[in-house]
Amino acid sequence: MSDKPVVILVEDDAAIAELIEYNLRSEGFSVQKFSRGAEMLKVLPQYSDVVLFILDLMLPEMDGFEICRRIRSDETMDLTPVMMLTARSTESDKVRGLEAGADDYVTKPFGIREFLARVNAHVRRKNLVGRAVDAQVFSDNHSPSHKKSFSNTMNQEGHRLNQTIELDGLLLDDVRHRVYLNDHEVEMTNREYELLKFLMTNKGIAYSRDELLNHVWGYEYVGETRTVDVHIRQLRKKIEKDDANPELIETVRGRGYRFKEG
Missing domain, CATH: 3.40.50.2300 (Response regulator)
Structure with missing residues (x-):
C-alpha cells in the first residue's frame, strides 16, 4: 500500500x-x-x-x-x-x-x-x-469533576494547546475532545467542536464569518459564508437554553459572532 x-x-x-x-x-x-x-x-x-x-x-x-x-x-x-x-x-x-x-x-x-x-x-x-492528541497524556485530573482553566501554551502555528475551559456550566475538555453542559456530555461534530473551542478560547472578541472560516476551517474561503451561520445555528441548539435568544454565542450586528465575556 x-x-x-x-x-x-x-x-x-x-x-x-x-x-x-x-x-x-x-x-x-x-x-x-x-x-x-x-x-x-x-x-x-x-x-x-x-x-x-x-x-x-x-x-x-x-x-x-x-x-x-x-x-x-x-x-x-x-x-x-x-x-x-x-x-x-x-x-x-x-x-x-x-x-x-x-x-x-x-x-x-x-x-x-x-x-x-x-x-x-x-x-x-x-x-x-x-x-x-498524540502529545496529550490522558489522566483523571482532566475529568469534568476536576475543573481547571485554559493554559496559554502555544504550538508552532500559533494555536493554543489548551486542556479544559468552563464558562456558565459549559465545559470544553480539549484532552478528551468532549463538551459537557451541566455535567452532561453534548454530542458534537468535529467542526462544531473546533468552532466552539475557538470562540471560547477567544471569548469577548467578535469575529467576522471570513475570519472564522480562516481560523477554524483553515483556508482563505472564496464564495458564500453560510457555512459558518449553519454551524453557529447547530451549536446554539446544543448549548443554549433558548437557541432563538442565545446568551452564550452572541451575534454582533455588522460583524459576525463572539462568545460572551465573563
Whole structure:
C-alpha cells in the first residue's frame, strides 16, 4: 500500500471523479475512488491512513448523508474530515450534511484551485489535531469533576494547546475532545467542536464569518459564508437554553459572532 496520504472519493459521475482524482494525485495524494457508498464502506477497514473523505451527495442506493453518518459512527474515523459535493445548494441540504457530520459542503460547479485549497486545509488541520492528541497524556485530573482553566501554551502555528475551559456550566475538555453542559456530555461534530473551542478560547472578541472560516476551517474561503451561520445555528441548539435568544454565542450586528465575556 502506498505511503502517500489517502483520500477516499465516492462519486458516481465518472468525468468529475477523474478530474478530482487527477488533481489530487498531482497534489501528492493517493486516491481511492468508488462509485457506490456500500462498496467503499465494505473495504474501509483496510485503510488506516485516510486523511479525507470526499462524498457526492446524490448517489444511487446510499446517499452521501448516510455514508457520512456511517463514517462518523466509526470511532477510528472520528477526526477524519468529510467534504460533501453536490449540485444542490439549498440551506436545508447543507444543514443535513453538517448534522450528519460533514466538515465542508462544496457546490458544483467549483473552481479546482479553491477546491484543492480546501482539501489541503482540511488535511493540514487533521494532521495538526492528530499530533496534538498524540502529545496529550490522558489522566483523571482532566475529568469534568476536576475543573481547571485554559493554559496559554502555544504550538508552532500559533494555536493554543489548551486542556479544559468552563464558562456558565459549559465545559470544553480539549484532552478528551468532549463538551459537557451541566455535567452532561453534548454530542458534537468535529467542526462544531473546533468552532466552539475557538470562540471560547477567544471569548469577548467578535469575529467576522471570513475570519472564522480562516481560523477554524483553515483556508482563505472564496464564495458564500453560510457555512459558518449553519454551524453557529447547530451549536446554539446544543448549548443554549433558548437557541432563538442565545446568551452564550452572541451575534454582533455588522460583524459576525463572539462568545460572551465573563
